[in-house]
Amino acid sequence: xxEVAIRHRQxxxxxxxxxxxxxxxxALFGKSGAGKTTVVNVIAGLIRPDEGRVVVNGQVLLDxxxxxxxxxxxxxxxxxxxxxxxxxxxxxxxxxxxxRFFTPAADRYAVLDQVVGLLDIAPLLxxxxxxxxxxxxxxxxxxxxxxxxxxxxxxxxxxxxxDPGRKSEILFYVERLRDEMRIPMVYVTHxxxxxxxxxxRMVLMSDGRSVACGPVPEIMARxxxxxxxxxxxxxxxxDAVVAAHDLDYGITTLAFDGGELQCxxxxxxxxxxxxxxxxxxxxxxxxxxxxGISMRNVLAGRIAEVGAQRxxxxxxxIEIGRVSLLARLTRRSVDDLGLAAGRPAYAxxxxxxxxxxxxxxx
Amino acid sequence: xxxxxxxxxxxxxxxxxxxxxxxAASLPLAVAVAMLLARxxxxxxxxxxxxxxxxxxxxPVVVGYFLLLLLGRKGPIxxxxxSTFGVVVAFRWTGAAIAxxxxxxxxxxxxxxxxxxxIDARIESAAATLGANPAWVFATVTLPLILPGLITGMLxxxxxxxxxxxxxxxxxxxIPGETRTLPLAIYGYTQVPGGDLQALRLSIIAVVLSLGALxxxxxxxxxxxxRVAGRDA
Numbered sequence: 001x002x003e004v005a006i007r008h009r010q011x012x013x014x015x016x017x018x019x020x021x022x023x024x025x026x027a028l029f030g031k032s033g034a035g036k037t038t039v040v041n042v043i044a045g046l047i048r049p050d051e052g053r054v055v056v057n058g059q060v061l062l063d064x065x066x067x068x069x070x071x072x073x074x075x076x077x078x079x080x081x082x083x084x085x086x087x088x089x090x091x092x093x094x095x096x097x098x099x100r101f102f103t104p105a106a107d108r109y110a111v112l113d114q115v116v117g118l119l120d121i122a123p124l125l126x127x128x129x130x131x132x133x134x135x136x137x138x139x140x141x142x143x144x145x146x147x148x149x150x151x152x153x154x155x156x157x158x159x160x161x162x163d164p165g166r167k168s169e170i171l172f173y174v175e176r177l178r179d180e181m182r183i184p185m186v187y188v189t190h191x192x193x194x195x196x197x198x199x200x201r202m203v204l205m206s207d208g209r210s211v212a213c214g215p216v217p218e219i220m221a222r223x224x225x226x227x228x229x230x231x232x233x234x235x236x237x238x239d240a241v242v243a244a245h246d247l248d249y250g251i252t253t254l255a256f257d258g259g260e261l262q263c264x265x266x267x268x269x270x271x272x273x274x275x276x277x278x279x280x281x282x283x284x285x286x287x288x289x290x291x292g293i294s295m296r297n298v299l300a301g302r303i304a305e306v307g308a309q310r311x312x313x314x315x316x317x318i319e320i321g322r323v324s325l326l327a328r329l330t331r332r333s334v335d336d337l338g339l340a341a342g343r344p345a346y347a348x349x350x351x352x353x354x355x356x357x358x359x360x361x362x
Numbered sequence: 363x364x365x366x367x368x369x370x371x372x373x374x375x376x377x378x379x380x381x382x383x384x385x386a387a388s389l390p391l392a393v394a395v396a397m398l399l400a401r402x403x404x405x406x407x408x409x410x411x412x413x414x415x416x417x418x419x420x421x422p423v424v425v426g427y428f429l430l431l432l433l434g435r436k437g438p439i440x441x442x443x444x445s446t447f448g449v450v451v452a453f454r455w456t457g458a459a460i461a462x463x464x465x466x467x468x469x470x471x472x473x474x475x476x477x478x479x480x481i482d483a484r485i486e487s488a489a490a491t492l493g494a495n496p497a498w499v500f501a502t503v504t505l506p507l508i509l510p511g512l513i514t515g516m517l518x519x520x521x522x523x524x525x526x527x528x529x530x531x532x533x534x535x536x537i538p539g540e541t542r543t544l545p546l547a548i549y550g551y552t553q554v555p556g557g558d559l560q561a562l563r564l565s566i567i568a569v570v571l572s573l574g575a576l577x578x579x580x581x582x583x584x585x586x587x588x589r590v591a592g593r594d595a
Contacts, residue, residue, distance in 0.1 A: 044491050072490040085488040089506045089590050098502075102493025130591055148492050 030205030045072030078150030099148025197360025258321020263354030426532025466519030477511020
């Protein structure tokens with residue numbers, strides 16, 4: 001559904017990115033300055049790269065080799081900007097209908113009432129952007145892009161300028177969008193949490209290059225990509241199903257390919273598919289099944305990979321059934337325990353380390 | 363003070379006519395030039411910029427004299443206008459309007475250019491991603507956002523036109539009912555014995571007109587600014 005290949009130079013910055021995706025939400029992940037926004041601008045037609053090819057749903061929007069260049073206004077690519085970029089002189093309603101006016105009648109699929117309902121912006125319609133909060137602005141910006149009936153929706157760090165409370169509010173609406181509108185999305189972010197909640201595939205960008213592209217759990221489990229996926233937030237991502245709730249203690253049991261996980265503060269219903277991120281720093285390793293311990297998650301597995309042994313910390317990948325967990329240990333522990341690929345081991349995870357922030361609806 | 367005399371009415375009407383036409387006629391060109399200066403990059407831009415500002419720094423008499431040379435009946439442009447369209451501007455009120463427009467032009471361009479430079483061009487690219495072509499972007503985004511600058515520019519040019527003297531008298535002389543605007547009439551009265559009272563009456567009228575224009579534009583700018591800022595005016 002989406003094919004991107006770009007080579008571009010902008011001053012001293014070089015961009016060399018290529019990826020393809022056919023899932024609902026593709027995340028572009030990387031530190032700031034990695035070139036994520038440039039990629040999105042090329043897809044939208046706001047930047048004309050030196051070389052490149054962009055195909056959306058079979059429609060070639062850019063192919064420098066064949067001199068194909070569809071201008072931004074004819075691409076029908078919805079773009080939600082980091083800062084909203086609403087038209088300050090128009091009301092919310094006029095903002096929303098702006099793109100719809102330019103969309104050929106035959107291509108219109110988005111309906112005002114539906115979009116307004118989806119984003120809960122009915123009370124805002126007659127207001128002007130200056131009278132909106134940050135979260136409201138972003139919801140209107142999403143609605144405005146949607147009402148142009150785009151082929152694809154690009155969201156460039158739509159949460160970047162919001163405070164934490166507003167962030168989860170917008171995430172909720174983006175999830176709703178993904179599940180109800182069935183429009184492919186490219187979601188740019190440097191927050192792992194957002195990817196875990198939203199995306200199926202991710203493209204990892206670093207210094208202008210697309211380093212890796214694949215399913216989110218697969219990319220997050222790769223030890224070689226650790227420097228780029230972030231030290232503090234790094235950890236494995238796995239898909240699971242809500243198995244049971246212990247209402248007395250507020251503990252939720254999640255079943256995954258290889259065992260069960262107990263976590264806290266999750267409000268998903270039994271049977272719902274969720275995605276869990278387990279930060280490497282929250283995982284400990286034991287060679288024997290520990291007893292008399294408070295940690296509720298003790299998962300038997302096998303050490304699959306021991307990461308680069310430089311500095312005080314080492315990342316270790318443990319396979320549990322068919323999924324991988326990452327554990328960040330001191331190098332001293334790795335040496336003391338003699339951890340090496342192939343050794344059976346137990347991964348220990350505190351339940352309180354897995355809360356609503358680590359769990360997203362898949 | 364008694365009622366205005368027909369002569370005074372004539373001067374007021376003529377002044378307003380000349381100034382308003384001068385402003386209206388130069389506005390589209392001023393917007394275009396301001397867009398060029400604010401957005402475009404081209405060789406010789408600083409020279410172009412200087413030429414646009416020339417009427418601001420030249421003695422008005424010099425501007426009027428150049429206008430006479432160019433647009434007079436024997437001038438290259440004036441002669442062509444007369445032979446092709448049968449239009450004569452020298453010593454006509456239209457000529458006075460041209461002189462007023464030229465003198466007010468740099469002020470108008472400056473104000474509009476400043477407001478163009480303050481708008482966020484990224485909002486315009488947002489409009490492009492929503493399907494608007496450049497003409498639509500200009501009409502629905504750029505133009506409404508520079509409205510305060512447009513109004514300010516029009517007022518400055520209008521005020522400059524109301525007071526225009528040197529270029530007008532040099533280019534189109536002071537013909538009652540045709541080119542004798544308020545300042546020319548005031549000057550005329552001061553040159554005849556016993557004309558002091560008349561000169562004073564017209565001067566007061568000039569003050570009232572200018573103040574009125576200032577107040578009206580102040581209100582308009584405030585409303586336009588509120589609208590652009592997205593507040594409910």
